[in-house]
Amino acid sequence: MLPAHDGSTASMSGAAIRNFLKSKGADVSATSVSRMKQKIDDKIHGDLVEIPKLLERRTDRQAAADMCEFTPLLEGAYSVLFKGPVAIPGYVHPDRVVDLPALECTCGNWQDQMFPCVHAICAASKDGRRIEDLHDAKGMSIEHFRDTYTFKFLPWPTTATLQRDDTILPPQLEPTPERIGKEG
Template identity: 35%
Template sequence: MDNHKQLWARSKFSTTSKCDYVTNNIVETFNGWIREEKSLPVLDLMDKIRQLIMERFCTRRQLASKLSGFKVLPHVMKELHNKSRNLKYTIHRSGPMVGEVGGVNKDLVPWRFIVDLEKKECTCRGWQLTGLPCVHAIAYIGTRRVELKDFVDPYYSVEMFKAAYATVVAPMPGKEEWEKVDIGFTLLPPKCNRAAGRPRKRRLVGAEEDGSSNRGREGVKGVVDLATSRKPAMKLS
């Protein structure tokens, strides 16, 4: 708020979440996941979400059973090995596990960071934020006789993956077999006037998502389709 209200730097945020980006992708993904079910009544919607989660947990548990022998998730190690290629940095050791890693950027401006393998920290804060060794730490780890996987946060471990999906979502019978419960009162639906026409299913697109131009193109397309669909008038002889 003191520097720029619209430009945020992930490096200034908490290191607890172990994530290097700030987006609403999970919201968009969930919205697309239940796109066909969003118009259902509340009970049917919640039951469908339960079924989707039940199937997802089952699939992830089956995947986790195939990861025996791995300490860190394979796709995480693949990403780290890709980052370790062609790292041409200068390294100066202060101790067995602490040192300086330096280089120059694309504008030939020199830079230098301190890497501490014991604390799993780098002054660029990339390691602390993501839980994954940054390129500076990877370069320093490459000079030591140690394993790269030993410096990855437990968040990315196979054991953590298994623990995340260990819970089994129990199946449920149909609504006709649910137990009838007397809650002591009658809950009536709210009074509302339904708008004319078919209910909207697609969400409103914000202006920051180029929504205005999309609406404009859709409007023009609708006029063109309407005009081309009209039959020509009959000529009277």
């Protein structure tokens, strides 16, 4: 049984966890304790740990979403007006249409980056939706990254020779016919 805490490992220092485990006869390293704290937080909050760059992007966009006004349209679609500063004033139209069920925004960033844009985060927060539901949180988590890349793989052997495949040929170029004036 771990020491009591208030639903977060913030009140439970790494030293407290380590001392508790030491009292039970287990000597663990500081990195193991930090991993334990992270796992406990994950279980308490139920969220997946996102890749740090995505977490930073999400935090920035949540702050920017407070500078938005939104108008509900039809069935999960919203008109979102960004009132914050823009990089080049006058060149970007600040009014966007966000379709939450279709995971689309007229700015195109949501579709391009497969991560919600400022407009989508604003609409989702005003609609009461979780931001984690707007992208593939499991696919973009550290856990998924580890599962994908921690297996052993062998490079291509240097002694192997590749066979040339002549069955697929490039297409023949057909010259465009010449145009002979307007009347032709």
